[in-house]
Amino acid sequence: xxxxxxxxxxxxxxxxxxxxxxxxxxxxxxxxxxxxxxxxxxxxxxxxxxxxxxxxxxxxxxxxxxxxxxxxxxxxxxxxxxxxxxxxxxxxxxxxxxxxxxxxxxxxxxxxxxxxxxxxxxxxxxxxxxxxxxxxxxxxxxxxxxxxxxxxxxxxxxxxx
Amino acid sequence: xxxxxxxxxxxxxxxxxxxxxxxxxxxxxxxxxxxxxxxxxxxxxxxxxxxxxxxxxxxxxxxxxxxxxxxxxxxxxxxxxxxxxxxxxxxxxxxxxxxxxxxxxxxxxxxxxxxxxxxxxxxxxxxxxxxxxxxxxxxxxxxxxxxxxxxxxxxxxxxxxxxxxxxxxxxxxxxxxxxxxxxxxxxxxxxxxxxxxxxxxxxxxxxxxxxxxxxxxxxxxxxxxxxxxxxxxxxxxxxxxxxxxxxxxxxxxxxxxxxxxxxxxxxxxxxxxxxxxxxxxxxxxxxxxxxxxxxxxxxxxxxxxxxxxxxxxxxxxxxxxxx
Numbered sequence: 001x002x003x004x005x006x007x008x009x010x011x012x013x014x015x016x017x018x019x020x021x022x023x024x025x026x027x028x029x030x031x032x033x034x035x036x037x038x039x040x041x042x043x044x045x046x047x048x049x050x051x052x053x054x055x056x057x058x059x060x061x062x063x064x065x066x067x068x069x070x071x072x073x074x075x076x077x078x079x080x081x082x083x084x085x086x087x088x089x090x091x092x093x094x095x096x097x098x099x100x101x102x103x104x105x106x107x108x109x110x111x112x113x114x115x116x117x118x119x120x121x122x123x124x125x126x127x128x129x130x131x132x133x134x135x136x137x138x139x140x141x142x143x144x145x146x147x148x149x150x151x152x153x154x155x156x157x158x159x160x161x
Numbered sequence: 162x163x164x165x166x167x168x169x170x171x172x173x174x175x176x177x178x179x180x181x182x183x184x185x186x187x188x189x190x191x192x193x194x195x196x197x198x199x200x201x202x203x204x205x206x207x208x209x210x211x212x213x214x215x216x217x218x219x220x221x222x223x224x225x226x227x228x229x230x231x232x233x234x235x236x237x238x239x240x241x242x243x244x245x246x247x248x249x250x251x252x253x254x255x256x257x258x259x260x261x262x263x264x265x266x267x268x269x270x271x272x273x274x275x276x277x278x279x280x281x282x283x284x285x286x287x288x289x290x291x292x293x294x295x296x297x298x299x300x301x302x303x304x305x306x307x308x309x310x311x312x313x314x315x316x317x318x319x320x321x322x323x324x325x326x327x328x329x330x331x332x333x334x335x336x337x338x339x340x341x342x343x344x345x346x347x348x349x350x351x352x353x354x355x356x357x358x359x360x361x362x363x364x365x366x367x368x369x370x371x372x373x374x375x376x377x378x379x380x381x382x383x384x385x386x387x388x389x390x391x392x393x394x395x396x397x398x399x400x401x402x403x404x405x406x407x408x409x410x411x412x413x414x415x416x417x418x419x420x421x422x423x424x425x426x427x428x429x430x431x432x433x434x435x436x437x438x439x440x441x442x443x444x445x446x447x448x449x450x451x452x453x454x455x456x457x458x459x460x461x462x463x464x465x466x467x468x469x470x471x472x473x474x475x476x477x478x479x480x481x482x483x484x
Binding site: 062065066068069070072073076 | 404407408411
């Protein structure tokens with residue numbers, strides 16, 4: 001029972017972290033600007049201004065769109081895996097593995113890994129000022145968590161409870 | 162109205178007394194009058210009022226001329242019921258028709274007069290490549306029929322300029338295009354005004370053609386309306402709009418997921434059915450044996466397989482306990 005609660009709490013935490021990583025705008029942080037996958041906030045004369053990400057080249061904006069897509073897909077698959085896990089708790093016969101949940105979680109893990117990797121490799125490679133923000137770090141942490149959850153769902157079998 | 166022609170079918174003898182009462186009143190009569198009324202209301206509301214008052218009330222049902230054969234009903238009772246039902250249905254139908262006509266007059270007569278403005282429709286924004294042609298469409302909606310004096314006017318205002326110039330005009334069946342200005346020999350009227358289409362074609366675009374094109378349509382006597390504008394943007398190479406790649410990736414992945422799930426369940430369903438159909442076609446009534454052969458241990462090899470199954474179960478139990 002405790003193990004079950006722990007797994008569910010971990011899954012919910014992963015969902016929350018993924019959502020924060022996708023939505024919150026702190027992938028790349030400089031002194032005066034916060035950027036993320038969707039737009040950038042610039043501090044101009046003590047006022048924050050929101051603008052579109054126009055300062056990327058065309059190639060970079062294509063990569064940015066794929067990062068957007070894969071991180072959104074990762075969120076979606078993780079949430080779907082949570083619901084499928086709860087459903088399989090009641091419907092799966094004894095001794096079976098949570099294969100479907102594990103597969104969904106694996107896809108989510110691959111998606112967020114793809115997103116973070118593309119962001120690292122293609123964007124802000126030549127910027128000298130600034131560093132990665134907390135959303136970026138959360139993306140990598142949620143990659144680790146989703147990987148751990150995938151193993152949790154695929155390896156052990158269902159108990160009779 | 163003849164009583165014979167007013168009712169279909171030969172079930173008159175067996176029909177109830179009430180049906181006899183409406184013999185002679187065709188259901189189509191009221192419909193025709195309502196249709197005519199609504200058409201008139203649509204065209205000219207004021208004339209409908211005259212029509213409504215002068216139009217004679219619908220033919221009332223006559224008393225049944227031939228009684229014919231009516232089984233099991235005393236003549237007195239039948240006559241009384243017929244008279245009562247015939248009278249009430251006649252009156253209710255008359256009032257219903259009058260209410261319907263009045264409602265149609267009100268709805269169709271008053272409403273269009275209030276909103277008789279002509280509405281012009283164009284696109285919001287058009288993107289085009291340098292050197293290509295672009296067709297700017299313009300249509301309109303009007304409560305009136307398309308008159309011969311329908312007119313379209315296209316005006317152009319360049320980006321950053323405050324001047325508006327006319328570049329195309331269609332009136333009196335003739336199209337006139339720009340022959341002095343920036344669009345000389347580049348504008349062509351390609352619309353069909355009889356079908357409410359007043360589109361123009363602009364050829365060989367240049368960056369200086371960026372701007373707002375306004376279309377104004379008039380359909381006399383329907384002239385009150387707001388012109389509509391379309392913004393033209395000329396690009397060197399068309400950029401992929403924001404979010405197209407994102408949407409494409411998400412859509413493809415979700416579509417694949419749905420497809421895989423559907424195929425998985427379909428295969429399970431088909432496999433189950435194939436097992437069933439195979440046994441029915443080949444072995445007939447031996448269907449139980451067939452399914453057992455695929456699933457569990459066959460009866461002759463029972464002891465060894467049971468031992469193996471038991472040891473497997475023990476292993477599973479130990480693993481569960483460890484967890």
